[in-house]
Amino acid sequence: MWANLLSATTTKRTAQSVTGGTYNQSQITINTLNRIADPGYTYDPAGNLIAEPGKQPQGQQKQQPKPKTKRRPRIQDHEKDASADLYDSGACIPRRHTWAAASRIAKAGPTSHERIPGPTRRTYRAAGKGADPTQASTGLSPVRVCCGLRHKWVLLDSFGQEAELNRPWGICQLSHGRGRVGDHQPSTPLNKSGSPQVYKPKCLTCSRRQGGDVAAAVRATNATATPEKKP
């Protein structure tokens, strides 16, 4: 049987006394709302005690700072933007992810078979502008480019803008003095169906690594397309 409690009488224990020994005196004041009225005690409108002396209010407790972890781009990030540079997108991603992503996002661009026109390092050499123009500065806005898992982040001068991308080499101020090269994103060898490609500058190490990645992806694609016949 269930019933509603209509009234009740309680005896509040607001003080204690002892008849012998020593004790820590403790006395609190209770108001008409059955709440502790002493300073430092705080209640929310529902009557919940949310703060008391010596304790932080609930909900405002100081949260432990989370350890800072650098977020690696996920495969999905690249799939959303097919033009994302797999190596220069902000952080290097593990090879297995790169490989899988490259396999999935790869589509063919209508001009993927064409060579990128424009001045090359050879042009600059011929013009007497230095044996290695990759050491020169473009004066463009610096960008950060990741040069591989074992390489530190470096501040580079970059083409930076699409208008400046139309050449197969780049400018950088890498501490180790390497040049930069342009690579199609998505990679041309995997581009078989005709979507646009973006040409982006990247450091030479990254370019070579991507070349290896593409070679592996092509192998895998070919192996899937023509599975070996079992005897």
Add this chain to the structure above:
Amino acid sequence: MRLNVTQALSDMDKHAVEFDFPVLDNAYLQYAASRLTALRSDEHWLITFEVLGFSEREVEFVNDLYAFGSCVPRQGFIEENILFDSHSNQPLFDPVTNDFVADSKKWTIARGAAVLSFAPSLSDYQAAGLAAKPGGGLKKWREIELLRYLVSVYADSLFLTVKELVSRFPACGSLAVFLQTREWEHPDVAASERPSQKTSVRTLMKALAENDVCAFDPGRPNTHWRFWQSDPD
């Protein structure tokens, strides 16, 4: 010289996983030839791989240098060196489109201060393995065929000299050539093979550690460009 063979092989494997190890069928570098050089001293050891090829992205004939060793601050890919230039009198590339425009019957390159002209016959190309069959024409004529022809003519002179190699690694001090070869069994990195899986690499490390060049077994050499053609005949 202290050389932990297991650790060194493990390091190479890690680089190979990241393609920071010579991938002879690299999609961005058409392959012509490669050379392995091992050097050692009482204190240090050094292994270098040079890969000659045509860099499609840069429109350049290059020599990519990879190095592993006890005195290499950053192992893996080290640098590329431009092998030779096009000559203004007879350019190899269209100055605007960068398309390959050299005539297979007569072409010129500039290597340093020297200007070298070539007029190979079909039999010359044949000897270089570039002609389809006796009496037949060139199978293809692209930049990489030009370089493959030069490799057949110049052989080792397209690679860095030992002095040039050593100068790249000042921390190594004076090293002596322990072994140098253009024929060894190279791991098929794009097919997930690892250096440590290859007899050639394993025995090379062992040979270096024991200072016994006879311990090196090249395995079944596969460093000729025919083994790494992306578009086989």
